[in-house]
Amino acid sequence: MSLKLEDVKGLGKKTVKNLKKAGINSVEDLANSNIEELTKIEGIGKASATKFVEAANSLLGEKPEKEEKSQMEEPTLTEEEEKEIEEQVKKQEEKRKRLEGKEIEQGDFILVKITGKTRRGNVFRVSSEEDAKKAGIYDEQEAKQGQYTPEFVVVGKPGFLNEGLMQTVENMNYFEKKSVRIPPEKAFGKRDPNKIDRIGIAKFRRMNNGKAPEIGQEFTRRTQQGAQRGRVRNILQGKVLVDYNHPLAGQNVDYNIEISDKIEDFDEKIKYFMQNKGIPPDNIEDFVIKYDEKDKTVEITIPKMYLFQNLTYLKFGLANDLQTYVSDQVDDVKYIETYEKMPMPGPQDTEDSVMEKVQEYSEKQEEFGETEQEKIDENLEEK
Secondary structure, three states: OOOOOHHHHOHHHHHHHHHHHHHOOOHHHHHHHHHHHHHOOOOOOOHHHHHHHHHHHHOOOOOOHHHHHHHHHOOOOOOOOOOOOHHHHHHHHHHHHHOOEEEEEOEEEEEEEEEEEOOOOOEEEOOHHHHHHHHOOHHHHHHOOOOOEEEEEEEOOOOOOHHHHHHHHHOOOOOEEEEEEHHHHHOOOOOHHHEEEEHHHHHHHHHHOOOOOOOOEEEEEOOOOOEEEEEEEEEEEEEEEEEEEOOOOOOOEEEEEEEEOOOHHHHHHHHHHHHOOOOOHHHOOEEEEEEEEEOOOEEEEEEEEEEEEEHHHHHHHHHHHHHHHHOOOEEEEEEEOOOOOOOOOOOOOHHHHHHHHHHHHHHHHHHHHHHHHHHHHHHHHHH
């Protein structure tokens, strides 16, 4: 059975049509496509183009062309690319010489490498994919979302690190490494018996979309104060015991910390704030960011893939962060969303056209919405 473009994971009908208009008519054509050329096609950003090519190669059971070439020969760089890399390395070396050994100050924007372990030695937090794999906690989806990267922190400000970690960082120097044990009251808090809820099974099912409780499953309770995330600990005498304490509440926690960099460039600060709000690093490139220094205005154009998501809280949170932590440079934050006019269907294909648009919307939601929106919600609730 021959493969069709529609068989490639993540491709909606509209994207398939646009690919065919551009002369990409088969899975093989897509697998061998150039990423930069794909981004010129309507509705495809750089991150999406990369994902589509990888999915096509995976479907064919082949390694991506770039991977094959890397095994056969060393990648060649243009003279300009080599010069740019050399300049970046030189700047980083100069920054390190300038900052190494200097005390960290309140309000500094820094990157912190963190490895967190429980009292039993179980690793629950890392800042690199290599460390995640060593600890046996690596997750490909989390890697794509930028979970295994150094933490972006505004020193002395709440919402970035727990109290014990922040106090430790405030007393460190740039590029210093330190190991520390943090007590419960400055880590994830003491266990609070008032955070254990007993819910009747029938009521629990109503609150859990009709599903029966299972020991160990995660459970979210919505209240006027926001969402509370807990875990089903037990089921006794017709009652479901849900624990809303943090899983590490009541425990001493060990951390290895390293101050790995200082973020001084304004554009870089914006990108890290976006990442903190749940936008994966690869997708940040799809946002167009412009800054008017005179008016102190940041203008952010939302890419098409995100028009299918509810970004109300993300946009508000990002604007609030910029106006709070870089208030000397930012007054207003503007968002641009462009909804292109769709061609009007003829009398014969009105019903088919409407159904197709509904299907395209559903596919977009599935492709871009679920995982990333959950991450966005989690970050907003943690803040």
